Amino acid sequence: MDKLKPETNLNRRRLLVAGAGGVAAGLSGWSPAGFAQAAGSKPLPPFAAFKDASRVIVHSSKTVETRRDAFGTSGITDTDILFARNNLETPNASVTANPDAWVVEIDGVANPRKFTVGDLKGMGLASVSMVLQCSGNGRGFFAHKTSGSQWKVGAAGNTLWSGVPVKALVEELGGVRGGMSYMTSSGGETIPAGLDPKKVMVERSVPWTAMEEAILAWELNGRPLPLAHGGPLRMIIPGYYGVNNVKYVKRVAFTVEETHAHIQTAGYRVRDIGVKGAPDQPSMWEMNLKSFITHPADDSKPVRAGMVQVHGVAFSGGSPVNAVEVSIDGGKTWHAARFIGPNLGRYAWRDFVLPVRLAPGSYTITSRAIADDGEVQPELRVENHRGYGHNGWRDHAVKVKVA
Amino acid sequence: MDKLKPETNLNRRRLLVAGAGGVAAGLSGWSPAGFAQAAGSKPLPPFAAFKDASRVIVHSSKTVETRRDAFGTSGITDTDILFARNNLETPNASVTANPDAWVVEIDGVANPRKFTVGDLKGMGLASVSMVLQCSGNGRGFFAHKTSGSQWKVGAAGNTLWSGVPVKALVEELGGVRGGMSYMTSSGGETIPAGLDPKKVMVERSVPWTAMEEAILAWELNGRPLPLAHGGPLRMIIPGYYGVNNVKYVKRVAFTVEETHAHIQTAGYRVRDIGVKGAPDQPSMWEMNLKSFITHPADDSKPVRAGMVQVHGVAFSGGSPVNAVEVSIDGGKTWHAARFIGPNLGRYAWRDFVLPVRLAPGSYTITSRAIADDGEVQPELRVENHRGYGHNGWRDHAVKVKVA
Numbered sequence: 131m132d133k134l135k136p137e138t139n140l141n142r143r144r145l146l147v148a149g150a151g152g153v154a155a156g157l158s159g160w161s162p163a164g165f166a167q168a169a170g171s172k173p174l175p176p177f178a179a180f181k182d183a184s185r186v187i188v189h190s191s192k193t194v195e196t197r198r199d200a201f202g203t204s205g206i207t208d209t210d211i212l213f214a215r216n217n218l219e220t221p222n223a224s225v226t227a228n229p230d231a232w233v234v235e236i237d238g239v240a241n242p243r244k245f246t247v248g249d250l251k252g253m254g255l256a257s258v259s260m261v262l263q264c265s266g267n268g269r270g271f272f273a274h275k276t277s278g279s280q281w282k283v284g285a286a287g288n289t290l291w292s293g294v295p296v297k298a299l300v301e302e303l304g305g306v307r308g309g310m311s312y313m314t315s316s317g318g319e320t321i322p323a324g325l326d327p328k329k330v331m332v333e334r335s336v337p338w339t340a341m342e343e344a345i346l347a348w349e350l351n352g353r354p355l356p357l358a359h360g361g362p363l364r365m366i367i368p369g370y371y372g373v374n375n376v377k378y379v380k381r382v383a384f385t386v387e388e389t390h391a392h393i394q395t396a397g398y399r400v401r402d403i404g405v406k407g408a409p410d411q412p413s414m415w416e417m418n419l420k421s422f423i424t425h426p427a428d429d430s431k432p433v434r435a436g437m438v439q440v441h442g443v444a445f446s447g448g449s450p451v452n453a454v455e456v457s458i459d460g461g462k463t464w465h466a467a468r469f470i471g472p473n474l475g476r477y478a479w480r481d482f483v484l485p486v487r488l489a490p491g492s493y494t495i496t497s498r499a500i501a502d503d504g505e506v507q508p509e510l511r512v513e514n515h516r517g518y519g520h521n522g523w524r525d526h527a528v529k530v531k532v533a
Numbered sequence: 534m535d536k537l538k539p540e541t542n543l544n545r546r547r548l549l550v551a552g553a554g555g556v557a558a559g560l561s562g563w564s565p566a567g568f569a570q571a572a573g574s575k576p577l578p579p580f581a582a583f584k585d586a587s588r589v590i591v592h593s594s595k596t597v598e599t600r601r602d603a604f605g606t607s608g609i610t611d612t613d614i615l616f617a618r619n620n621l622e623t624p625n626a627s628v629t630a631n632p633d634a635w636v637v638e639i640d641g642v643a644n645p646r647k648f649t650v651g652d653l654k655g656m657g658l659a660s661v662s663m664v665l666q667c668s669g670n671g672r673g674f675f676a677h678k679t680s681g682s683q684w685k686v687g688a689a690g691n692t693l694w695s696g697v698p699v700k701a702l703v704e705e706l707g708g709v710r711g712g713m714s715y716m717t718s719s720g721g722e723t724i725p726a727g728l729d730p731k732k733v734m735v736e737r738s739v740p741w742t743a744m745e746e747a748i749l750a751w752e753l754n755g756r757p758l759p760l761a762h763g764g765p766l767r768m769i770i771p772g773y774y775g776v777n778n779v780k781y782v783k784r785v786a787f788t789v790e791e792t793h794a795h796i797q798t799a800g801y802r803v804r805d806i807g808v809k810g811a812p813d814q815p816s817m818w819e820m821n822l823k824s825f826i827t828h829p830a831d832d833s834k835p836v837r838a839g840m841v842q843v844h845g846v847a848f849s850g851g852s853p854v855n856a857v858e859v860s861i862d863g864g865k866t867w868h869a870a871r872f873i874g875p876n877l878g879r880y881a882w883r884d885f886v887l888p889v890r891l892a893p894g895s896y897t898i899t900s901r902a903i904a905d906d907g908e909v910q911p912e913l914r915v916e917n918h919r920g921y922g923h924n925g926w927r928d929h930a931v932k933v934k935v936a
C-alpha cells in the first residue's frame with residue numbers, strides 16, 4: 131500500500147535496484163519487457179508486480195529481497211515487502227481466482243483422498259506466526275563463488291498464516307499408515323515441456339512428525355494467499371526453511387523414503403565447497419538461531435549523532451530465542467537488548483531494541499541471539515558449497531557512519 | 534496487495550459498493566471525477582486509493598469500511614483493507630514524503646519543546662497491537678435516524694503500531710506539570726478558509742493517565758504510516774476509540790481542562806435520542822467489550838451444508854477478553870468457542886472459532902465476549918442519538934442460509 135511515493139524517490143531507488151540486480155538478471159533471462167508497467171514503471175518481475183519497488187531489491191525474474199531498512203519494528207513483514215523466490219514459473223493466475231476449487235490429495239494415511247480448499251475450510255482452522263526464510267538467506271556474505279541469489283538479510287520475513295492443521299486431516303483419514311518416516315509435499319507448478327520432472331519439480335520431504343504443527347494455509351497476513359506466495363494453498367511448516375513450505379501444494383503424502391526429486395536428493399544439502407549434493411548430507415530443514423540489525427542499516431543515509439534506537443529481529447526454528455545482545459564495536463563488547471511488541475510465538479521473530487548514544491565516528495553494529503537451551507548465535511559462517519544457513523553475526527554486521 | 538483480481542470479480546464488487554455507498558456519497562459531495570483511476574477503475578476516494586476495492590465498502594469521500602467477509606483469521610487487519618475515516622481533508626501528501634521533518638510540540642510539561650519525528654526516533658521505541666475502531670462502528674444497526682456513516686461491523690481492525698512512548702518524552706521534559714487532568718492531542722489538518730477552527734478542528738482530550746500506554750506512532754503494520762491513517766505521526770492510545778488517536782498530530786499538551794473544540798465538547802458524546810451533545814455527557818474514550826462473527830458472513834454466498842468453522846473476533850478496551858461464546862440459534866443456546874493464533878496483547882483482538890455441523894436451513898449466528906472481570910457482552914444496543922458504541926450481540930448476528 132501507500133502508492134503515493136514521490137517520483138524522484140522512485141527514480142533514485144530504481145537506479146539502486148538496477149545496480150544490485152543487473153548481473154543476476156542477465157543470467158536468468160530477465161527482460162525489461164517483462165516488467166510490470168505500474169505507476170513509475172517499477173522494475174519488478176510480473177509475478178511480484180504488487181511489491182513495493184522502493185523497499186525491495188530485485189535479484190532476478192524469480193527473486194525479490196526485502197531491503198534491510200524496510201523491515202520496521204512492528205513484528206510482521208507486510209506482504210508488499212516480503213521477499214519472494216520461486217523455483218519454477220508460477221501457475222496461471224486463474225488458480226487464485228477461485229481458490230476454493232484447488233484440489234489437494236492426502237496420501238500415506240489409512241484412507242487417502244482428495245479435498246478441495248473449500249472442503250478444507252470446513253475441517254479445521256488454525257493460525258500461526260512464523261519466520262519464512264530462504265535457505266540461502268545470507269549467501270551474499272560468503273566469500274567463495276556461490277551460485278544462487280546473493281541474498282543479504284532480506285530473504286526472510288515474519289508472517290501470519292491461517293489454514294487447516296495437517297493433523298486434523300490425518301485424524302479424519304484414519305491416521306498415518308505404519309512405517310512412514312516423512313511428510314512429502316508436492317508443488318502444483320506446470321513442468322516445462324522437455325524437462326525431466328524429477329530434475330525440476332518442487333517436492334520436499336521433512337520428518338513426518340513435522341505434521342504436528344504444520345498447516346495447509348490459504349491466508350497470508352490476513353489476506354487470501356496470493357499466487358506469488360503459493361496461493362491458493364501452501365504447506366506451512368513452522369520453524370522450517372522456506373523451500374519446505376511447498377507452494378501450490380497438490381499432494382501431501384506420508385512416505386517411507388524421502389522423495390527422489392532432485393530438489394531433495396541433491397538440492398538444499400549442506401556440504402563442503404566443491405562437493406556435489408547428495409542424500410547423505412544434511413537437508414535444509416529446521417532453521418538455526420539467528421538475528422540481525424535492521425536499524426541503522428548500512429545502505430541508508432548517515433546516522434545523526436546522539437541517541438540512536440538500534441533495533442533488529444531475532445528468531446529460531448529450534449530452541450526459542452530467549453535474549454539478544456547488541457555490539458556497537460564489531461563484537462568486542464556486548465549489551466543486553468530489550469524485546470518490544472507482542473510475542474507472536476516461538477516460530478515468529480521478535481523485535482529488539484538497544485538505545486545507545488553515538489558520537490560522530492564509524493561503528494560496526496551487530497547482534498547475537500541466545501536461545502532457551504543456552505545456544506548462542508555463532509560469530510562465523512559455516513563454509514558450505516551453496517551458502518546455506520548463514521547465521522554468523524560478524525558478516526551480518528552493519529558498518530555505520532555517524533555525523 | 535494481490536492486484537491480479539479477475540476483471541469480472543471487480544465489476545461485480547463495484548456494483549455492490551455503489552449500491553451500499555450511493556446515498557452517503559451524494560450527501561458528502563463525492564464525485565466520480567475524484568476517483569483513483571487504478572486498474573479496474575476502483576471506486577475508492579483518492580485519500581484511500583490504495584485500498585482493495587473488492588474487500589471494502591465505500592460510504593463517502595471520507596469513509597471506507599472493511600467488508601465483514603474480508604477480515605480473515607490471522608489476527609491482523611491488512612492496511613489495504615483497514616477502514617479509514619477522516620474528519621477533515623488529509624494534509625498535502627508532501628508531509629509523508631519526508632516524515633522525519635514533521636514537527637510535534639509537547640506542552641504542559643516542566644520543559645515544553647518541539648521535536649521532529651527524526652528527533653523522536655532517537656528517544657524511544659515501542660510497538661503495540663490494538664484494535665482501531667470508530668466510535669460509530671455498528672451505527673448502521675440502529676433503528677432511529679442517525680447521522681454519520683452507517684457502519685456495520687467493519688469500522689474496526691486490529692493493527693500494529695510502532696513509535697515512541699509518550700511517557701519517555703514526558704520524562705525527558707521533566708514530567709507533567711502539576712494540576713493537569715487531560716492529555717490533549719491536536720491534529721495538523723489545514724482548517725478550510727472561512728470556518729471557525731473550534732468548530733471543525735480535530736483536537737481530543739483524554740484522561741492524562743492514558744499517557745502511560747500511549748505512543749506517538751510513525752509505523753502501521755510494519756510500514757511507514759501512510760497519510761490516510763495519520764502519517765507522518767499519529768497519537769495512539771491503546772483501548773480508546775478511533776477519534777482519540779489523533780492523526781497528523783502536531784501538538785500534545787497536558788491540560789487542566791478538556792479542549793473546547795466542538796469535537797470534544799459536543800461531538801462524540803453519548804446522549805439520549807434527540808438531545809444535543811454537551812460536555813457533561815460521557816465521552817467516547819475506552820472501548821467497550823465486543824465481538825462479532827466474520828464467517829459465515831451474511832453478505833456472502835450460501836454456506837455448504839456440513840462442518841463449518843464459524844469464526845470471528847473479540848476485543849475490549851477495558852478488562853481483557855477471557856472467553857467467547859457462539860450461538861447458531863439467535864441466542865437461545867451458547868457454545869464455548871476456542872481462540873486461535875497468537876495472543877497479541879490486551880488491546881488487540883483475538884480470533885475465535887467454533888466448528889459446527891450445519892444441516893440445510895436458516896441460522897442466526899452470533900457471538901458474545903466475556904471479560905476477565907466477568908462482564909458479558911450485552912444482547913441489546915444502548916439507544917443513543919449518534920449511534921455510538923454499539924456492542925449488542927443481537928444486532929451483530931448474521932443470518933445465514935445453508936444449502
